Amino acid sequence: MIETAEHTWFMVGRQARNLFREPIWIALMLVQPMVWLLLYGQLFKRLPSGLPGFGTTSYIEFLAPGIVVMNAFFGGSWSGMAMITDLDRGVIERFLATPVSRVALVLSQLVRAGITAAIQTLILLLIALALGARVHAGFAGWLVVLVASALVAATFAGISQGIALLVRREATMIAMANFISLPLFFLSTALISRQSVPGWIRWASKFNPLEWGVVGARDVVLSGTEWGSVAFNLGLLIATAALTATFATWCFRSYQRTL
Numbered sequence: 001m002i003e004t005a006e007h008t009w010f011m012v013g014r015q016a017r018n019l020f021r022e023p024i025w026i027a028l029m030l031v032q033p034m035v036w037l038l039l040y041g042q043l044f045k046r047l048p049s050g051l052p053g054f055g056t057t058s059y060i061e062f063l064a065p066g067i068v069v070m071n072a073f074f075g076g077s078w079s080g081m082a083m084i085t086d087l088d089r090g091v092i093e094r095f096l097a098t099p100v101s102r103v104a105l106v107l108s109q110l111v112r113a114g115i116t117a118a119i120q121t122l123i124l125l126l127i128a129l130a131l132g133a134r135v136h137a138g139f140a141g142w143l144v145v146l147v148a149s150a151l152v153a154a155t156f157a158g159i160s161q162g163i164a165l166l167v168r169r170e171a172t173m174i175a176m177a178n179f180i181s182l183p184l185f186f187l188s189t190a191l192i193s194r195q196s197v198p199g200w201i202r203w204a205s206k207f208n209p210l211e212w213g214v215v216g217a218r219d220v221v222l223s224g225t226e227w228g229s230v231a232f233n234l235g236l237l238i239a240t241a242a243l244t245a246t247f248a249t250w251c252f253r254s255y256q257r258t259l
Contacts, residue, residue, distance in 0.1 A: 007101040011108030012115070015082065029116070033071040033124055037064065040191060041131065053195030055222045064128035065145060065217035066190035071124065072117035072149035073210045076156030077181040079113045080164030084173050087164070093259065102256070106248045109161050110154045110241075117153035118146045133221070141220030144230055151237035152213035156181075158244025162251040190214050212236045 041060040048054040054062050086092050095105060125135070125145060135141040163176050187204045188211040194202060205211040216233035219225050 004101045004103050007104035008108045008111060011104055012112050015112045029120060030123060033067060033120060034127060037067045037124060037127060051193060051196045053193030058132060060128060060131050061133040064133045065221045066214050068121040068124045068149050069152050069213040069217050070190045071120055072153040073156055074181060075117055076113045076153035077160055077177050079109055079157040080160030080173050083161050083164040084170050087168055103249060106161055106252045110157045110245055113157035114150035114154040118150045121146050121149040135221050136223045137220035137225045144220045145217045148213045148217040151241050155209050155237060155241040155244050158248045161248040165251040165255045184208055184210050188214055209237060209240050
């Protein structure tokens with residue numbers, strides 16, 4: 001177990017170094033969610049005064065947790081592209097010739113997705129704070145939002161990594177990521193209150209891990225935090241992240257058998 005953890009952190013460091021070699025991706029990872037926050041915040045700022053269920057008169061305060069979790073969701077959903085790149089370049093096969101833990105090769109991708117999402121979340125929360133939002137639950141609330149976004153990213157990174165190992169083609173990976181992520185995004189309340197969506201979407205969102213992250217994060221940002229709800233939604237995310245990590249590991253073993 002200790003060896004697996006050490007190997008996982010080594011692989012996370014390798015992926016971080018690869019990212020810093022292409023700084024354009026760092027800029028895009030930061031700028032795009034900022035644009036979402038600013039654009040949506042201005043476009044729909046009057047929604048709380050015309051629709052029920054927002055829990056605040058400030059749309060930017062309602063929107064901020066939805067944007068940070070949505071950003072983590074899309075980041076995790078597309079993380080399989082890094083695995084496709086490693087497969088195409090023969091990097092994974094070379095690692096398999098070393099004593100590195102096989103679990104670490106997959107787990108590091110999930111950890112990297114979670115850490116990246118947490119860093120982006122911190123930056124986005126600071127921007128939202130400058131725009132007039134606040135986290136009503138204080139320091140504990142900030143931690144909850146960071147954890148929620150990291151868990152959402154890791155959950156969908158597990159699915160993405162598994163799909164990448166099964167299909168092993170960039171075009172197929174892109175199609176599958178869009179097929180999964182877009183419907184789940186619209187089956188959530190990331191941008192609008194729960195009371196303002198149709199009943200069938202409200203029902204479907206109960207089974208959506210993205211929605212669990214949004215609700216958990218939003219509960220601590222808005223006033224009147226329900227800690228029982230927060231704990232329940234984070235618990236669901238932890239369990240689902242463990243399941244998707246297991247799925248990704250199974251897919252990796254399936255890939256090994258084809259070599």
